[in-house]
Amino acid sequence: DGGITQSPKYLFRKEGQNVTLSCEQNLNHDAMYWYRQDPGQGLRLIYYSQIVNDFQKGDIAEGYSVSREKKESFPLTVTSAQKNPTAFYLCASSFAGTTNTEAFFGQGTRLTVV
Amino acid sequence: GQQVMQIPQYQHVQEGEDFTTYCNSSTTLSNIQWYKQRPGGHPVFLIQLVKSGEVKKQKRLTFQFGEAKKNSSLHITATQTTDVGTYFCAGSAGFNSNYQLIWGAGTKLIIKP
Numbered sequence: 001d002g003g004i005t006q007s008p009k010y011l012f013r014k015e016g017q018n019v020t021l022s023c024e025q026n027l028n029h030d031a032m033y034w035y036r037q038d039p040g041q042g043l044r045l046i047y048y049s050q051i052v053n054d055f056q057k058g059d060i061a062e063g064y065s066v067s068r069e070k071k072e073s074f075p076l077t078v079t080s081a082q083k084n085p086t087a088f089y090l091c092a093s094s095f096a097g098t099t100n101t102e103a104f105f106g107q108g109t110r111l112t113v114v
Numbered sequence: 115g116q117q118v119m120q121i122p123q124y125q126h127v128q129e130g131e132d133f134t135t136y137c138n139s140s141t142t143l144s145n146i147q148w149y150k151q152r153p154g155g156h157p158v159f160l161i162q163l164v165k166s167g168e169v170k171k172q173k174r175l176t177f178q179f180g181e182a183k184k185n186s187s188l189h190i191t192a193t194q195t196t197d198v199g200t201y202f203c204a205g206s207a208g209f210n211s212n213y214q215l216i217w218g219a220g221t222k223l224i225i226k227p
Contacts, residue, residue, distance in 0.1 A: 040123065040219065040220075041219050041220075042118075042120070042202060042204075042217030042218050042219045042220055043157070043202070043204075043217040044217075045215075090156055090157070102147070102159040102162070103147075103149075103157075103159060103215075104159070105156040105157050105158070106156060107155075107156055108155075108156050
């Protein structure tokens with residue numbers, strides 16, 4: 001089945017640790033995105049990538065890092081510099097082009113700092 | 115900066131009643147998308163509106179894009195339990211990919227027991 005897969009579904013992190021969230025898609029999409037969702041709020045863009053080996057900061061990139069070594073994969077690292085990392089993280093992908101297209105989301109990773 | 119305000123934050127309805135959520139942008143949008151997120155789930159694309167004054171229907175759901183392309187609404191007729199979730203609008207002022215989408219905070223549809 002074609003789709004976008006995030007893992008793990010739940011993640012617990014101790015303060016001061018870096019953690020990496022996985023995102024893989026087999027939809028042949030060029031563009032991939034990471035969003036953060038907090039209760040009662042919309043989605044906020046962390047990073048996006050429109051092509052392999054290139055990515056751009058979104059609105060809340062501080063304390064996060066990404067890589068895009070393969071078209072299918074866009075992992076997100078939450079570093080110890082992120083002051084309030086507890087949140088629901090959503091990865092999405094879409095075709096890239098001159099018009100906005102439908103974004104497909106993964107199931108999300110719920111990160112909790114303990 | 116560019117903002118998309120979405121109201122109300124919550125709406126409690128009896129099953130069978132109608133539901134409406136509204137989005138207003140501080141700037142003119144090139145298009146607007148609507149997504150539904152079930153409790154504990156991820157956003158799922160519903161529709162995209164592009165043209166000024168556009169109205170689209172999907173069964174009991176009616177989507178509108180304002181004449182000035184600054185506001186949009188989603189109306190659900192005769193709600194059912196399967197409609198429960200949070201509905202988000204996401205607007206774009208540009209034409210290049212989804213990185214320019216600005217998301218509303220969502221309206222949570224709650225069916226009264």
